[in-house]
Amino acid sequence: MISNNQCDYLLFDISSILYRTFFVHKQENDETIVGLATHVALTTLNKYFKQYKPKKVVMSFDRASWRKEYTASEQCVSKRPYKGNRRKDMSPAQQAKYARFLNHLNEFEALIGQHSTIISLAADKLESDDLVAGFVQAHPDKQIVIISSDGDFLQLLKNPNVTLVTPENGKARSLEEYNNNADYFLFFKCIRGDHTTDNIQSALPNVSTVRIQKAYKDPFEQVKIMKETWRDENKREFMVEKLYKENQLLIDLEKQPTEIRELITKTIQDAENKPHKFSMFHLMRFLGKYKLEKIAENIVQFVPLLSR
Numbered sequence: 001m002i003s004n005n006q007c008d009y010l011l012f013d014i015s016s017i018l019y020r021t022f023f024v025h026k027q028e029n030d031e032t033i034v035g036l037a038t039h040v041a042l043t044t045l046n047k048y049f050k051q052y053k054p055k056k057v058v059m060s061f062d063r064a065s066w067r068k069e070y071t072a073s074e075q076c077v078s079k080r081p082y083k084g085n086r087r088k089d090m091s092p093a094q095q096a097k098y099a100r101f102l103n104h105l106n107e108f109e110a111l112i113g114q115h116s117t118i119i120s121l122a123a124d125k126l127e128s129d130d131l132v133a134g135f136v137q138a139h140p141d142k143q144i145v146i147i148s149s150d151g152d153f154l155q156l157l158k159n160p161n162v163t164l165v166t167p168e169n170g171k172a173r174s175l176e177e178y179n180n181n182a183d184y185f186l187f188f189k190c191i192r193g194d195h196t197t198d199n200i201q202s203a204l205p206n207v208s209t210v211r212i213q214k215a216y217k218d219p220f221e222q223v224k225i226m227k228e229t230w231r232d233e234n235k236r237e238f239m240v241e242k243l244y245k246e247n248q249l250l251i252d253l254e255k256q257p258t259e260i261r262e263l264i265t266k267t268i269q270d271a272e273n274k275p276h277k278f279s280m281f282h283l284m285r286f287l288g289k290y291k292l293e294k295i296a297e298n299i300v301q302f303v304p305l306l307s308r
Helices: 014-024 030-052 066-071 092-115 128-138 151-158 182-192 209-217 219-226 240-251 258-273 280-289 293-297 299-307
Strands: 009-013 056-060 119-121 144-147 162-165 229-231 237-239
Touching: 009 014, 009 030, 009 128, 014 030, 014 056, 014 092, 014 128, 030 056, 030 092, 030 144, 030 293, 030 299, 056 128, 066 240, 092 119, 092 280, 119 128, 119 258, 128 144, 128 151, 128 258, 151 162, 151 182, 182 209, 182 240, 209 219, 219 240, 237 240, 280 293, 280 299, 293 299
Parallel strands: 009 056, 009 144, 056 119, 144 162
Antiparallel strands: 229 237
8 A cells, every 4th residue: 555645656447437427417418517527537636646646647448348248148147238237227318418428528538648648548348447457467566546436446456556545535445344355355246246336147146245255265165155056037047156257257357358358458558658748728628618617727736637
């Protein structure tokens, strides 16, 4: 954990910050929502930039995920669509509004990627999770602070060079709930699944925490639980081991398919090698378009973040 409030890389899971603002203000019109989202993003970035004084700033953006392709394929064991329960309560009009919001955010991504010195990570098929984890794996000897509320990043705390900070309250997160053991955290997650957030099937529904702990510690109990079978409401039979391995693929950020891991590596290398140049002209034009007057009035406060 960073003890002196300085780091080599300050890494923002920026998409999660932008999405959160949309859902808080989804009753507003399109232009207002985009303005609010980018205002919150830039002020949050600047807050932590000043706090941690990084040598370099990195932003990671979401794209349509390879996980959705996998769970829609014949290979998928659970047949449960990845993130298929998200936005299910939104009306068609709200879904269309969200799609327009994502399109508008492409302009923000372009501003960061083309007209600032921030390292911008994004590629088709990759989620921000993949790229954040890949960046950590590519820099094992660098002090990295990740700003994200995504609980899946707890697995990255097995790396002593990583600090994970919740953007809403600035608090560093820990694995204390999981006995300070990242391997146990992953074992627990891959057994339990993630129905609420990512619509990932539990490998053994209703299994107790006590039994998961026992299976993690005892190889015999682990083999026993993996060989169990159960049936869902449609009478389909599942073996725990097969669902567990599928959940590893979807959750463990070191176990993506080979071609995806190669894409992650290439995306990070290309982003780091790309020349970066700050443009005040493009920044002010963007701020004017979305009526971000407060940021424009205090632009001097944001220039170090965008031009470091």
